[in-house]
Amino acid sequence: MSKNKQHSFSFEGKVVLVTGGAGGIGRATALAFGAAGATVVIADTFVDGGHHTAGMIVEQGGKALFVRCDVSQARDVEALVDKVVATYGRLDCAVNNAGIEEEHLPLADTDEAAFDRVMAVNVKGVWLCLKHQLRQMQRQGGGSIVNMASVAGLGGAPTQAVYAASKHAVVGLTKTAAAEYAKLGIRVNSVCPGVVNTALLARALDREPERAAKVARIHPLGRVAEVSEVANAILWLSSDQASFVTGHQLAVDGGLTAI
Numbered sequence: 133m134s135k136n137k138q139h140s141f142s143f144e145g146k147v148v149l150v151t152g153g154a155g156g157i158g159r160a161t162a163l164a165f166g167a168a169g170a171t172v173v174i175a176d177t178f179v180d181g182g183h184h185t186a187g188m189i190v191e192q193g194g195k196a197l198f199v200r201c202d203v204s205q206a207r208d209v210e211a212l213v214d215k216v217v218a219t220y221g222r223l224d225c226a227v228n229n230a231g232i233e234e235e236h237l238p239l240a241d242t243d244e245a246a247f248d249r250v251m252a253v254n255v256k257g258v259w260l261c262l263k264h265q266l267r268q269m270q271r272q273g274g275g276s277i278v279n280m281a282s283v284a285g286l287g288g289a290p291t292q293a294v295y296a297a298s299k300h301a302v303v304g305l306t307k308t309a310a311a312e313y314a315k316l317g318i319r320v321n322s323v324c325p326g327v328v329n330t331a332l333l334a335r336a337l338d339r340e341p342e343r344a345a346k347v348a349r350i351h352p353l354g355r356v357a358e359v360s361e362v363a364n365a366i367l368w369l370s371s372d373q374a375s376f377v378t379g380h381q382l383a384v385d386g387g388l389t390a391i
C-alpha cells in the first residue's frame with residue numbers, strides 16, 4: 133500500500149501505463165494513479181520530464197518507472213509494452229494521452245509537414261499503442277484503455293482542422309476497439325476535454341491576459357479545466373466503477389459541447 137494514498141479510487145496492485153506523462157494532463161494523471169496505489173509506467177519523448185514525474189510518484193510513496201518512447205514509432209511502442217510486461221508481468225490500464233497541436237491556422241493555410249506530424253503522433257501513435265496494449269490485455273484476459281481525444285474530436289474546431297481530424301480519428305479508433313474487444317473483457321473509452329489549464333496555456337494567457345476571460349467564457353461553467361479534473365475522469369473510466377462503460381467519449385468540457 134502506498135504510504136500517501138489520497139485518491140478516492142483504488143488501483144492497488146494494478147499496473148498502469150500513461151503516455152505523454154512527462155507533463156501537463158499526463159503528469160497529473162500519472163500522479164493520480166500513483167496516489168491511488170497503482171504501479172505507474174510513464175512513457176514520453178521528454179526524458180527529464182518523464183523521470184521527474186516518476187520521481188514525484190516515488191516521493192509520494194508509490195511505484196513508478198519511466199520509459200523513453202516515441203509513440204509514433206512502431207518499434208518504440210512494441211518495446212514499451214514488452215518492457216512493462218517484462219518488469220511487472222501485466223498491463224491492467226493504459227492511458228494513451230501523448231498528443232501534439234500545431235499552429236492555429238485556417239485550413240487552406242495549413243501545410244503538409246504539419247499534417248504529417250500531427251497525424252503521426254495523435255493518430256498513428258494511438259493506433260500503435262492500442263495494437264500492442266490490446267494484444268497483451270487479450271493474453272491476460274482483460275483490461276481498460278482510455279484514449280485522449282478532445283472536444284475537437286466531437287465537432288469542428290476552427291483554425292484547428294488537422295488537430296480536429298486527428299482527434300475524430302481517436303474517437304473512431306476508440307469506438308472500434310471497444311466494439312471488437314468487449315467480449316474479451318477489455319473496455320476502451322476516450323476523454324474529450326475543453327480547454328485545460330496547463331503550463332503552456334498559463335504562459336500564453338500571461339502574454340495576452342485579455343484572452344484569459346474569453347477562453348474561460350467559452351465554457352458554460354465559466355472557467356477552464358484543471359488538469360486534476362481531467363485526471364479524475366480518466367481514473368473513473370479506468371476503474372471498476374465504470375465496469376459497464378465502453379466505447380464512450382466522456383466530455384470534460386464545462387458544458388462546452390452542450391451548447
Ligand code: NAD
Pocket residue numbers: 151152153154155156157158175176177178181201202203204229230231232233253257280281282283324325326327328329330332
Ligand atoms: P503537453 O504538451 O503538456 O503534454 C503532452 C506530452 O506528450 C508531453 O510530455 C510530450 O513530451 C509528449 N509527447 C509529444 N509527442 C510525443 C511522442 N511522439 N511520443 C511520446 N510522447 C510525446 O500537453 P497537454 O495539454 O497535457 O495534452 C495532453 C493531451 O491532451 C494531448 O493529447 C492533447 O491533444 C490533449 N488535450 C489537451 C487539451 C488542453 O487544453 N491542454 C485539451 C484537449 C485535449
